Amino acid sequence: MTWLIVALVLVVAAAGLLRWRRPAWYWLTFGVTLAALRVLVRYGSVMDACGLTVPAPRWRLTLARMTNRPVPGPRAPRILRFRVTRTGLVLRLKLRPGQDAFDVAASCDRLRHSFAMYGVTSRELRSGVVELRMTGYDVLKRVQMPALAETRPMRVPVALREDGAVHYRDYRAVPHGLVIGATESGKSVYQRNLVAALAPQRVALVGIDCKQGVELFPLARRFSALADNPDTAAELLDALVSHMQDVYQLIRAEQRITADVPDAEIAADIWDLPENLRPVPIVVLVDEVAELALFATKDDEKRRDRIITALARLAQLGRAAGIYLEICGQRFGSELGKGITMLRAQLTGRTAHRVNDEASANMAFGDIAPDAVLAAISIPTDTPGVAITGDSAGGWARIRAPHTTLRQAVNVCNRHADLTPDLPALAPFRPALGTLAPVPAPAVESAPAAA
Template identity: 35%
Template sequence: MLWLAAGAVLRHRSPVGYWYVVGYSLTWFRITRTWRALCIERGLSVSRRASQAMVGDLIVRGQEVRPVVPRLWIGRPTRNGLRVRVRLMPGQTPEQYAQCAEALMHAWRVYSVRITSPVRGLIHIEAMLSDPLAGVVVRDPDALGAGATAPAGPPVMVLVVGVTEKATSWLMNFRLTPHWLIVGATRSGKSTLIHAIVTRFAPQGVALVAIDLKGGLELNVYRPRLSGMATTRAEAVELLEALCDVKDERTHLCNVAGVRSVWELEDPPPPIVLVIDEVAELFLVTNSRDRDEVALRDRSVALLVKLAQLGAALDIHVIAGGQRFGSDLGSGATLLRSQLAGRVCLHVADGATAEMTLGDIWPEAVVAAQMIRPDEQGIAVIADSEGSSWVRARAMFTSVDEAADAARTYSRLTPTLPGIRRPEFGGAVEDSGGGEG
């Protein structure tokens, strides 16, 4: 009785202390008690004997009565949970364990279970008691308010856009990971993340270009700071063609100077960041028998893939956002995806989208992405080409007004690109921009 009371007091006073003293042992007890049953139930056990045997003249298939379960190494407590190591049995893959993450979560009564495989043949199961990102609304500590002077010097292509659950900054390094794919259902936080990116780029000499085939609704607010904008398919083709010409010209410049990338040039041209809202719109046609529309679609997809493929060293970047990005969009989508090395998967409506967003680089991350709830806006699973793994993170909150403000304030820093007309903007545009959500 006295022990129970002491436990309750400790739990209230110091949850972390309670976890180390009491919670950890209880959870470890639960883990060891349920491990065998879980492995057998979820197909993680293996047989010592072959699954086929000859009985008389018959081949009999079956499972051994006493299967072997993978060995579990004692878990190390962390501040917010514990880590368990498991050696993979022959024939097993990390995905098999990732598929069981939800079952483990319930059996161990923890908030989340994360499966990673940092070393071949070994699995780390990280159980977390609570969500470290819950209730965190991140604001940028050094966001440049309206009226602040723009930073001097060349553009910084490394942006801090949020925090990770490991309490580190979520960095988008456009030099190392030139292109990004941002996928999330409606109201999952896509636009907010794009606002954060645009707000960060606005005070720098970066050329921002936008394609929004939903009539420009989402990206209208950036108009004053845009070097180019397309809201119809025909305009998109025109814009992409002009960008490809810029790309060719930059290639020529590099060849003449004998360097391999534009930032090795003495006077490097401004970085170009192409933001595409609802990228699936670019791939879908309303009438597949409409030859003109299909031709425009094919042309824009081909140009976009080419731009992403060859643009990186020329400081041309692509950020593609969308609700879904599936293989049903055609081979162009898979081609484009292979160029977009940076992936951000917010809450998505279906498993196929999570699979398409992360499955080709981190199959284990797909399950974690599917666990993001609709009310967890701004929480995402991110993976990029520099990291040795994927991580869960929360994007910084940047409102549409802040983005609009930044776009207006730094309008004068908008570079002009050859062959591309700057979008018009006036009072009317700014008014409609302020009210967008």
Template identity: 40%
Template sequence: MSDALIVLAALAAIAAGLRAWRHLHYPSFWLAIGFPLTAASVRASWRRVALGCNLTKKRQRWWFTTVPGAIASTGLVKVRRRFQRVAVDTKPFMWLPLPTRHGWRVTLHTLEGQTPGDYADAAERLAHSWGVHAIRVSSPRPGRVVLMATMRDPLVKVNELPPSPDLLKVTVGRLETGQPWTIDFRTVPHWLNAGATQSGKSNLANALIVGLAAQPVALVGFDLKGGVEFTPYAPRLSALATSRIESVSLLADLVALMIDRMGLCRQASARNIWQLPPALRPVPVVVLVDELAELYLMADKSEKDEIAKTSTALLRVAQLGRAFGIYLFCCGQRIGSDLGPGVTALRAQCSGRICHRVNDPETATMTLGDLDPAALASARAIAAETPGVAIVAGQDGQWYRARSFYVSEQTAEQAAQTYAHLAPSWSEITTHLPEPITA
């Protein structure tokens, strides 16, 4: 009887302990106990880890060494200790690790002949040596490398979409560093968002619509999936094209609007609309394109002219739109050079790149190819079970693994209804424009 009671009491104590552990505030627990232990072990193991990851260099040092001396009367060889110059393995100097929300970071001084690329190549080996989820490498200035370690994948669960009060700036998710993932059209005006079906492209577009809906911007949609994606958001859209024919005319409007704004800026001696006095400044326009490939696919030769017009107009918007407050966000399952030179030229204009899970290596290469090859490898490794995870490049010239906040169609629809009164009418925006020449 008493044994059973002891077992029960022990089980109750373990259960209570586990509950308390689950409710511990992770960062404070991490700061108080986890981080000091980890930092000590990182510092203690640095020589071995650097040696194992080929990050050391041989340097000549004055060192006490043992050399064979004279033969003693016993017949044994006497050893002598001598101070002499020998080649020793030198590890890069490591500052004290600092705690971050999801792990730690540490600054290193590179050794002669080393580049940040050498550390990026060794990142996976470093992560395995220290038993962490991932190591990311950045270089704040020449001669310095920062290793950022994440202890566990911070993208397994991301929180609710926060409000986005700044104009043309939307926090759409979280980066693997724990920082917010922000799309800021004024910093990076044009974006390519690629991903296979069910990879999370539309979810990201939903997050953008929810973030921008409350802002004084005009939203324009090109929904080449027959309107199924953006029609529910029509109350907040100023214009929506759901077919190639409608796209040709809407793009002609956008080009005419851009030319009109050019004239306005020229008259006011301004280089862009942001230099205009607020009273004269026209409303910024964010153009959302879903299924980019549909704009370029040709079923028969009769569509050739239409495609050429669409392609040229979209490219002009991408080339000149930034200064005149017209921004692009283009989504596509497949963005390959086989779609024609228009796509390749458009891609070159889009400095913001988002690559969700993709089916073909070419789309990943087209989206991220001219970035670090490691970004490409990371994009190919995105699992189907993690929709919304993407490799993101843009703002600061670096690439990151990130995950968008989950935003259901219902939430985006509700935002579109709530802020429908903020949608500028397209006819008002374009009323003073000359008739576009479509022939």
């Protein structure tokens, strides 16, 4: 009995230590079993307490009266699937007649308390079927991306969602994106993750970094074109517009609109072309858009109008030509001048890190997901990298990118430098990559040894 008590105390102490220092390990060893039992045992009573049950149908009540049996009680949504993940539990529920997916979404906070889980989110898969994703610990506190992520061309994992799922940046589904955030909010780390994820793919990366290139030029070996000042950026964008027009001429020449060609094989963008004719897709990363929109003189204003016009044309027409925009900045509002609002309307994907004021959050989500505005301004300063992502459908989620140092991103880009395509239209803007000379160590005067 003494040894049994000692073993029990050691197990409890180990569980407490794991829960404190390594919550992911605690979940996989102890937490998942306790949580599964808690959910299955409490399921009926919790659903009834949360108002997610419906009375039994009339035919069952009538049958109970005719056979003199007990009256059946209220019925909770039926569990179609119960799955354990590395971060929590997933329940797929079949709603009863008269129930609505909004009722389940409104009860997520009460379900979180009742099941003693860290977080509960819901989404409707199809009519009458709702998926509940429960997390057993704070997955955003220490982001650990899964070893195997579902990647395909132009779809890369960049962050982890608060429900434990992987957040993907899918350029074919959401061609253009806007990323805003204050200084030290994690915007640069998000951009590094994006570049590192795109580096192994067959894609051309084009960068515009008006901070003299301090963010993107270390990754230059994987970039097909780079600009570090507004003048070069204007010329680069003009070259991209010209390249876009050439791609459209190629699509026109290869549309295959003869009568014997099925409708599904008629080419309307580069992805409908044969692989041997398909131009390489281009992702344009703008590090600080405000530097392109600000001006001080008349000449600067002309250059600014030229830049914004080119960006607007790429946002409106670039998708079919395989040109995708990823625009970053601290603010992106109408105070940057004419054309900015029109450009922002074309940026479907929105990601907002910590912002300094509510107006900045409204610039990102005010026109697509008003509920996300409050979440964006509630991000604390001690959690860099946490962001709110939304889309034009009105949905939003809290995400956090794994911390990637500049050295790690540089190593990935150097490892895949051989995949950098050489585009003739962008050849004048190809970064010059010379061999770096060794930097001599600074001379340090040695102090005499003490006697």
